[in-house]
Amino acid sequence: MNGPSAREFRHDGLFYRSDDELVAAAAPFLRDGLAASETVVVVCAEPRASALVDALPGDGGDLLVLRPTELYRRTATTIAALQKLAERELANGRPGVRVMGEIDFGDDPEGKAEWSAYEAVINAAFAHVPMLWTVCAFNTRDLPEEVISAATQTHPHLLTATTRTPNPSYLEPAQFLRRSAAGGPGWLPPTPPDIDIPSLADVGQLRGGILGALEHTGLDIETRHHLVFAANEVATNAFDHGRPPVRVRLWCTPSRVICTVTDSGDGFDDRLAGYTRIGEARATAAAGLWTARQLVDHLDAARTGQGFTVRMILRSSGST
Template identity: 40%
Template sequence: MHSRGPTHVDGGQDVAADGATPGFRHDASFYDSAEDLAAVAAPFLLEGLDAGDGAVLAVSPESTSVLREALGNHPLVLVLEQHALYRSRTPTAIRTFRGLGEQAGPGRRVRVVGEVDFGVTAADRTEWQRYEAVINHAFAASPLWGLCVFDTRRLSDAVLAGARDSHPHLVTAAGRGANPDFVDPATYLAGLPVPDEPLERTPPALAAEDVTDLIGLRHTIRRVLSAVDGPADVVEDFLLAVDEMTSNGTRHGRRPVGLRLWTAPGRLVCTIRDAGPGPTDPFAGYGPAHGEDLSAGGMGLWLARQLCDHVALRRDADGSSVRLTTGWT
């Protein structure tokens, strides 16, 4: 376990008054053995079950085995498969957990022990670090209580540091308390670097410096992508995301709107740039801009994050850009 613990202990066994919906809680716990994991996570779920909360496990197969045993294979604990949930596209997890929160009983929460799979690339890691900060905002009004667990033997120093920055509370076997290292989510997101993409330093398969004919550009992009040896559904999703982001640039940005597209074995990258400032909301694209009213628009970035493996927003003195990346094996 990390030697530095919470600054105060708070069991947190509260019930919202008059059955009101309780808000989101987002805790972190660091472990270096199966015993450490079980000592924190099992009581968290069992206490919740006793109080009428829902209980969910979304951890690695190894952690699932440890915790199921510690929980006595409790029949009311919902077990989610880690890989299916924590894929490279964070909207999957956001939608899943939001849906679970909607099933909470009056005045209660759904408790989740989660163990994010941070992937193997810098882009994967950065996206899931963003996710950990984003959900403080995205789930603020949701009746969810997340206990995110981090294996200090396996995870990098960068991931562990990000975990401390993005969780308002820490939990150890001694109790729960405020995290002195927590960083305001918007500030944290602003400080995360955009991972490098080597393909951007090579000649593109297609370049358009001042887009004015969206229909013509769409046909040209489709011709370029038709030569790509990749899964048809992945390529089609990528085309739709490129179309959405280019349309966004022409509608909401400033001319000129430019596009560069790269293709490589097992990988597609497209950067769309315009002279405007780009989105100012640090949480843009992690939910529909107008909530559940899909007819109100504001869906471009939200769709792009679902259709592509990675979406990177950048801003400089000349304007802003969005980089879309997807791949396959």
């Protein structure tokens, strides 16, 4: 399976203007997968999911249909879920895994940027996951220009009803992320933080401080503990790999909780760090970052005037 003949990870963009056009391009991809006994997954909203199923022989056979919210909840968990799916199915003897998905980019600019970044990141995160083939569908009539523009730069190949061709507009993931990264002024809220620990004595102090501050937010207890766990991992990285002092700040706004951990070191410039699932026995900074990414809605990092800052965001329920 992983020998020289193994198919490398494929990630195609499918741009369509009508449901018929989507079905014409996607159905052969799905049909070929089913015929080869591959695991085939469609992650698509109605009525397009039913239109695709109807276009397949019989009742779709072993096709697995998921609603977008079942897979595309948080970028880092989606990556982990797809990687796990591919590993599990191949271990169970399937010759390959095909996923046709349509992300709900939502209305929030931050969410759109986050999912566009996801499209770039998976090219690197899945580079070593053989026999996984994902096709991402984009409705060019309805989706905003910035989403379409990003999609044309994040898919190495383009799929139509008749062709699969290399995408001349494709950018390497790191290049795409550097171009699209937010940063500079406005990266942090302008208001004073609810917590500001200028020099963290140890990670226990951070956990107590965060839990106390989150008590009066609308976040449920499970989500509060997720942030505590994520912040603990990021602060552990700061102590282990950065330079003291380690500063922790937390803002609780009506729509989100933002937590930053800043150390005085140089940090890293790898915008792809912490996206690839790592076994539990590995002790690396990336492993801590991967864990943190699983538990918050957004995590990014930048060199700032004060040092190296990792920012974690949890959105309050109801906000996107």
